Amino acid sequence: MIGDRRILFSGMQATGNLTLGNYLGALKNWVTLSDEYECYYSVVDMHSITIRQDPAELRKRARALLTLYIAAGIDPEKSIIYYQSHVSAHAELAWILNCFTYMGELNRMTQFKDKSAKHADNINAGLFTYPVLMAADILLYQADVVPVGVDQMQHLELTRDLAQRFNALYGDVFTVPEAYIGKVGAKIMSLQDPSKKMSKSDENPNASIYLMDDPDTIRRKCKRAVTDSEAQIRYRDEQPGVKNLIDIYSACTGKTPAETEKEFEGKGYGEFKEAVGEAVVSVLSPLQARVKELEKDKEYIDRVIRNNAERAGATAVKTLRKVQKKVGFPERPR
Numbered sequence: 001m002i003g004d005r006r007i008l009f010s011g012m013q014a015t016g017n018l019t020l021g022n023y024l025g026a027l028k029n030w031v032t033l034s035d036e037y038e039c040y041y042s043v044v045d046m047h048s049i050t051i052r053q054d055p056a057e058l059r060k061r062a063r064a065l066l067t068l069y070i071a072a073g074i075d076p077e078k079s080i081i082y083y084q085s086h087v088s089a090h091a092e093l094a095w096i097l098n099c100f101t102y103m104g105e106l107n108r109m110t111q112f113k114d115k116s117a118k119h120a121d122n123i124n125a126g127l128f129t130y131p132v133l134m135a136a137d138i139l140l141y142q143a144d145v146v147p148v149g150v151d152q153m154q155h156l157e158l159t160r161d162l163a164q165r166f167n168a169l170y171g172d173v174f175t176v177p178e179a180y181i182g183k184v185g186a187k188i189m190s191l192q193d194p195s196k197k198m199s200k201s202d203e204n205p206n207a208s209i210y211l212m213d214d215p216d217t218i219r220r221k222c223k224r225a226v227t228d229s230e231a232q233i234r235y236r237d238e239q240p241g242v243k244n245l246i247d248i249y250s251a252c253t254g255k256t257p258a259e260t261e262k263e264f265e266g267k268g269y270g271e272f273k274e275a276v277g278e279a280v281v282s283v284l285s286p287l288q289a290r291v292k293e294l295e296k297d298k299e300y301i302d303r304v305i306r307n308n309a310e311r312a313g314a315t316a317v318k319t320l321r322k323v324q325k326k327v328g329f330p331e332r333p334r
């Protein structure tokens with residue numbers, strides 16, 4: 001708690017091009033949450049190097065992501081948006097937590113299994129202990145709530161276990177965080193295979209709408225979206241393609257799926273897809289304009305980066321010092 005406000009932590013990786021799914025499913029929601037919670041939103045670049053990255057590219061994307069946080073409407077004077085790598089306490093706490101995490105626990109992580117299958121030539125120790133770094137992220141700030149997708153739930157469970165384990169040994173050191181449940185953003189699926197999540201790493205460029213796609217590309221991708229031969233715009237599981245488009249349209253316009261169904265009752269898929277395309281353009285165009293404007297103001301972004309890393313660091317180091325003392329590290333003479 002800070003004052004009477006609960007603390008929220010979340011992070012996103014700057015790898016791959018962000019998609020409409022990242023925006024509607026997470027980022028847009030972060031903006032809303034920042035009114036209610038004391039928020040830490042990190043660009044988790046230390047997590048990114050568990051997979052081999054091109055250094056210049058990673059740096060560029062990390063800055064673009066941080067800029068996007070601001071463009072989306074997160075106020076960097078209120079919420080803390082920062083690069084994970086700028087606060088060294090993350091690495092220091094992660095090391096300590098590594099010594100309280102069992103191999104068996106990490107072996108069970110489904111994301112580790114998936115990622116090591118996908119990157120069989122680089123199954124590094126960082127990939128294995130990735131969830132411990134994530135636990136350090138969250139616990140450093142004594143976060144009460146963490147909004148995460150289902151794919152990260154197992155990592156959050158581990159974070160809770162670690163916090164409880166540590167507290168049981170040393171007294172109340174960590175807040176045990178909870179998953180944010182409430183209205184989480186829409187889950188947006190691939191436009192080409194609506195059984196899969198829209199992903200920034202999809203090989204098929206038509207499957208995902210990227211946040212920086214130009215209007216014509218967005219319209220074209222919507223037009224080509226896979227639907228079915230039912231010829232009715234209904235929000236139901238039997239029509240996953242149409243359902244996904246209704247979700248996208250609803251999230252972009254603020255309408256409910258039922259209202260969207262009604263609006264397009266008796267209309268054809270062609271007309272509907274066109275409307276979806278326009279709705280997406282009307283959300284992404286202003287966002288892109290704001291990103292471009294912010295990018296021009298290098299000094300402002302630099303100032304945000306510096307100030308917020310300082311604010312985050314000041315909080316993080318308090319928790320870190322407590323932990324270091326608990327585990328028996330020598331005091332720092334003053």
Ligand code: TRP
Nearest residue numbers: 009010011012013044134137146
């Ligand atoms: N692992 C998360 C993901 O890939 C990103 C992340 C890192 C995160 N640290 C976090 C999310 C802490 C929430 C809280 O989506």
